[in-house]
Each structure stands twice: as structure tokens, then as C-alpha cells.
Amino acid sequence: MSEDKTRERWAARPGEEVSEVDNAHRAPSGVIDVPSRLLMGPGPANAHPRVLAAQSLPLLGHMHQPFFKIMDDISEGLRYTLQTKSKYTLMVSGTGHAGMEAAIANLVEPGDKVVVGNAGIWGERVGILSRRYQADVVEIKVPAGQTFSYETLKATLLEHKPAVLFLCQGESSTGTHQSLAGVGELCRQTGTLLLVDVVCSLAGVPIFTDAWGIDCVYGGSQKCLSGPPGASPFFLSERAMEKLQKRKTPPATYNLDMNLIGDYWGWFGKRSYHHTGPVSTFYAMREALALVAEEGLESMWARHQAMHKRLWDGLRGMGLKPFVEKDEDRLITVNTIKVPEGVDWAALVKHAMDTYSLEIAGGLGPTVGKVWRVGIMGYNAKPQNVELVLTAFKDGLQRQGKELPLPEEAGAGAAQPQPAAAPA
Ligand SMILES: Cc1ncc(COP(=O)(O)O)c(C=O)c1O
Structure with a gap:
């Protein structure tokens, strides 16, 4: 075709100028090539093969009945994983940050007081996010590697009587596990909603959302659930839902308005389009939750615990030390x-x-x-992976001329410069 004819052919709209296609950036091409890696950092962990297989199934429409059935399976699987009877469970379409933002945007009205437990980067981030939603943020902080005591939380709640208390159950930047014992009860006394980040802990350590009086959690798919990133387990208690429905103003985000998203998930007895659910990601999550149900929560917790012990038996044998001082905070x-x-x-x-x-x-x-951070999560929490991590440590230290076990004082640790980009 001559150049003039080409122009004539594509100039479908009067006045639109058709120039020649610029091929300078005509990439990528060919079949994607991804190296195989064992992901033993803080996440993502490797996805389970069954989850990956589910993800490659043919697409359904996001408003098709068989897809609604898959969404229902996910809600039910989350009820088990979170140990709740609440009907308000779903996967937020997005990563853990989307769950985090959904929680704050929906639970907090402008001017509400939010107490944020900052034990590392995630508390810090929730503080930033809450301010963007015009919360009156009171930040409480512990040194890296420590957690909040019941007494501190009690005193803070009684002093501020906030609308929301945020705690991170598994703080992946420091490696701490925040105890939630008694906190839900305190929150009830002060009229506070308890919001908990379970991105790094869900299905790896116990959580009983109803029994512990938790009002909202958000999680991640790419950690102990052995899924790809892109879906955030989410839950609201009846109390939290009441607050949502009594809001004076709608949340400042349409994208993450849980009344609208809940309507897509059938929370209110019907289904309305809000957004196109990420169909393949939800297949993956359905399969991930089936794996949790098949293995059973207690077996999963025990497996994670056993692999953690195996890791530390090996690391201590080399003279390495945990960053978190107290056993119960680890x-x-x-x-x-x-x-x-x-x-x-x-x-x-x-x-x-x-x-x-x-x-x-x-x-x-x-x-x-x-510190180094080693994740033992989901599909990856198995002996051969832990052994490879130990080999890499042994090898890596010896290559730097270290004799193992390290002398007592060397394991003490010291701050070093060179902040490189690290996975979350
Ligand atoms: C404890 C915790 N909260 C929140 C997030 C954020 O999740 P995402 O990176 O999936 O948005 C992470 C990510 O690693 C995390 O470890």
C-alpha cells in the first residue's frame, strides 16, 4: 500500500492526523523468560504449584455465576483462616497496601483519633496514610525489635479513647510478633476499633479474630498463603460495619469503598458491579485457601514453628544471633x-x-x-529450603574469611551503612 493509501485507511476521524508508526520501542517480543528463584526473603514467597496452575485456567466474566461461587469460596475460606463468623470477609483487589488503605479510608472519618503502634515501617506507613485521610494521629513507638506491652496499650487507650487502634501482628521490617492478648477487650472498653496488619503472619501464626475482639484485618496473598501478590484478605466485624454504615461522609476513595466492594462480593444480598475483579488472581486465592483448609490451620502453624526452630538451630550453631531479644517477641x-x-x-x-x-x-x-531477613512462609516452609538457607549463610560467612562458629562478640551485631533497596 502506498503511504498515502495507508494514511487514508487509518484517518477514520476527520481532522485526526495519522503519522507513521514509530517502531523504535517495539519491545518486548518473544516468549517471556523468568529465572527460577527460591524466595526466602520477607516476601513474596514462592507460590504453590497448584495455585499457579489455578491462575492459568480460562477466564470467566467477573459477573458470571461460576465466578460468584469462587468468590463465595474465598469468603468462606477466609472465615476459616481468620477464625471468624463475620459475613464481611473478602479479598481486596490489590496488594497489602490496598488492604491497608481500604481499612483506614473506611474506618476513619476526618478528625477521628487514630492511635498507631509504630514498631517498624508498617506502623509508620499507617500513620502517614491515616494523616492523608485527615485522621488525628497519635503515634506510639517502640525501639526496633521490641513490641508494645499490654500496660502501654491500656494506658494509651484510656488516655486517648481513639476511634481506631492500629497494631501490626507480624512486623516484617524488624521481625517482631505483637501479642494481641487482651487488646480487643480494652478496645471495647474505650469504644475503639482494633485494626491489625496480618500481611506477614496470616496462616503462619495463630489469629482468632472473633475471640480476640479484632474489628478489621488486612493481609497479603504472597506470604504464608503461597499465592501471587495482588489480593489482600480483608475482614470487618459487625461493629466495624456499623461504623461504616453510620459514616457522616463516604470514604474519600471510590476505588476502596468497602460498602461498594462489599456489594460486589454479595455482603448485602445482591451483586453489583464495582470493578472488574482480577479473575485469575481470585482463582489463585481460592486454591490457596483450599490448601489452607486441606492442611488445617494447626498443622500450618506447627510447620512454620518447626521450620523456624530448624533455622535458628542452624544459625545459632554458626554463632549468629537474633535481632529480637525476647523469645516471645520473635x-x-x-x-x-x-x-x-x-x-x-x-x-x-x-x-x-x-x-x-x-x-x-x-x-x-x-x-x-x-540484619538479614529470612522468610519461612507458606509453600516455602519446608526442611530442604531451610537447609539451603543455612548452607548459603555458612558458605557466605566462610567466603568472607570467618571461622565458624563466630566468636561470641562478633555475633553481637553492629549497624552498617549501605542501605540498598530491599524487598518489603
Ligand atoms: C507486615 C506488612 N504489611 C504490609 C505490607 C505491604 O504489602 P504489599 O507489599 O503486598 O503491598 C507488607 C509487605 O511486605 C508487610 O510485610
């Missing part, structure tokens, strides 16, 4: 290991990747340069 799903004096943490991380295609992460936020 998160078993994301483990923080002190970088010993004179060790180049980044070189060890690089060696693990170059030699074993194995991801071990450095610190994040307050722990940058001070």
Missing part, C-alpha cells in the same frame, strides 16, 4: 538475624543469589544494615 515467619561486626551483609546476600538463586534479604527501614 516472629517465626520473618526472621531477623543480626549482622555480625566485620561482615558485609550485602555480599552474603549477593553470593546466595549468584550461587544458589536464593533470595535472602537485608534490613528495611529501622533495620537497614543491621
Whole structure:
């Protein structure tokens, strides 16, 4: 076709100018090539093969009956995983941050007081997010590697009587596990809604949302649930739903308005289009939750616990030390290991990747340069993976001229510079 004819053919709208197609950026092409990696950092963890297979099934329409059945299966699977009878469970279409934003945007009205427990980067972020939704934020903080005591939480709640209290159950930047014992009861006394981040902990450690008086959680699909990133388990209690329905103003986000999204998920007895559900991601989550139900929560918790012990038996044998001092504060799903004096943490991380295609992460936020982070989550929580991590540590330390076990003082750890980008 001559150039003039081409122009004539595509100039469908009067006045639209058709120029020649610029081929300079005509990429990518060919079949995608992805290296195989063992993801033993703080997430994502490797997805279970059954989950990946589910993700590649043919698409359904997002408003088709068989797809609604899959959404119902997810809601029910979440009720089991979260140990709740609430009908208000669903997957937010988006990563953990979408769940986080949905929680704040819906639970908080402008001017509401929000107490944010900042034990690392996630508390800090919830504080930032809450301010954007015009909350009156009261931040309480603990040094990295510590958690909030019941007494501190009680005193803070009684002093401020906030609308919302935020705590992160599994703080992946520091490797701490926040106890929730008695906190729900305190929140009821002060008329506070209890919001908990379970992104790194859900299905790896116990949570009983109803029995513990939790009002809202958001999670992640890519950690202990062995799924791909892109869906955030979400739950509201009856109390939280009441607050939502009595709001004076609608949430400042249409995208994450839980009344509208709940309507898509059938919370109110019918189904209305809000957005196009990420069909393949929801297949994956349906399968991930089926795996949880088949294995059983207690077996999953026990498996994570056993792999955490196995990891630390090996690490302690090399003279390495946990960053979190108290046993009861230690998160078993994301483990923080002190970088010993004179060790180049980044070189060890690089060696693990170059030699074993194995991801071990450095610190994040307050722990940058001070720790390595090793995730033991979901499909990856198995002996052969833990053994490979131990081999990579042994090897990595020996390559830096360290004799193992390390001398007592070397394991003490020291802050080092070089904050490189680390996975979340
Ligand atoms: C505890 C915690 N909360 C929230 C997030 C944010 O989740 P996402 O990166 O899926 O948005 C992460 C991510 O690693 C996390 O570990």
C-alpha cells in the first residue's frame, strides 16, 4: 500500500492526523523468560504449584455465576483462616497496601483519633496514610525489635479513647510478633476499633479474630498463603460495619469503598458491579485457601514453628544471633538475624543469589544494615529450603574469611551503612 493509501485507511476521524508508526520501542517480543528463584526473603514467597496452575485456567466474566461461587469460596475460606463468623470477609483487589488503605479510608472519618503502634515501617506507613485521610494521629513507638506491652496499650487507650487502634501482628521490617492478648477487650472498653496488619503472619501464626475482639484485618496473598501478590484478605466485624454504615461522609476513595466492594462480593444480598475483579488472581486465592483448609490451620502453624526452630538451630550453631531479644517477641515467619561486626551483609546476600538463586534479604527501614531477613512462609516452609538457607549463610560467612562458629562478640551485631533497596 502506498503511504498515502495507508494514511487514508487509518484517518477514520476527520481532522485526526495519522503519522507513521514509530517502531523504535517495539519491545518486548518473544516468549517471556523468568529465572527460577527460591524466595526466602520477607516476601513474596514462592507460590504453590497448584495455585499457579489455578491462575492459568480460562477466564470467566467477573459477573458470571461460576465466578460468584469462587468468590463465595474465598469468603468462606477466609472465615476459616481468620477464625471468624463475620459475613464481611473478602479479598481486596490489590496488594497489602490496598488492604491497608481500604481499612483506614473506611474506618476513619476526618478528625477521628487514630492511635498507631509504630514498631517498624508498617506502623509508620499507617500513620502517614491515616494523616492523608485527615485522621488525628497519635503515634506510639517502640525501639526496633521490641513490641508494645499490654500496660502501654491500656494506658494509651484510656488516655486517648481513639476511634481506631492500629497494631501490626507480624512486623516484617524488624521481625517482631505483637501479642494481641487482651487488646480487643480494652478496645471495647474505650469504644475503639482494633485494626491489625496480618500481611506477614496470616496462616503462619495463630489469629482468632472473633475471640480476640479484632474489628478489621488486612493481609497479603504472597506470604504464608503461597499465592501471587495482588489480593489482600480483608475482614470487618459487625461493629466495624456499623461504623461504616453510620459514616457522616463516604470514604474519600471510590476505588476502596468497602460498602461498594462489599456489594460486589454479595455482603448485602445482591451483586453489583464495582470493578472488574482480577479473575485469575481470585482463582489463585481460592486454591490457596483450599490448601489452607486441606492442611488445617494447626498443622500450618506447627510447620512454620518447626521450620523456624530448624533455622535458628542452624544459625545459632554458626554463632549468629537474633535481632529480637525476647523469645516471645520473635516472629517465626520473618526472621531477623543480626549482622555480625566485620561482615558485609550485602555480599552474603549477593553470593546466595549468584550461587544458589536464593533470595535472602537485608534490613528495611529501622533495620537497614543491621540484619538479614529470612522468610519461612507458606509453600516455602519446608526442611530442604531451610537447609539451603543455612548452607548459603555458612558458605557466605566462610567466603568472607570467618571461622565458624563466630566468636561470641562478633555475633553481637553492629549497624552498617549501605542501605540498598530491599524487598518489603
Ligand atoms: C507486615 C506488612 N504489611 C504490609 C505490607 C505491604 O504489602 P504489599 O507489599 O503486598 O503491598 C507488607 C509487605 O511486605 C508487610 O510485610
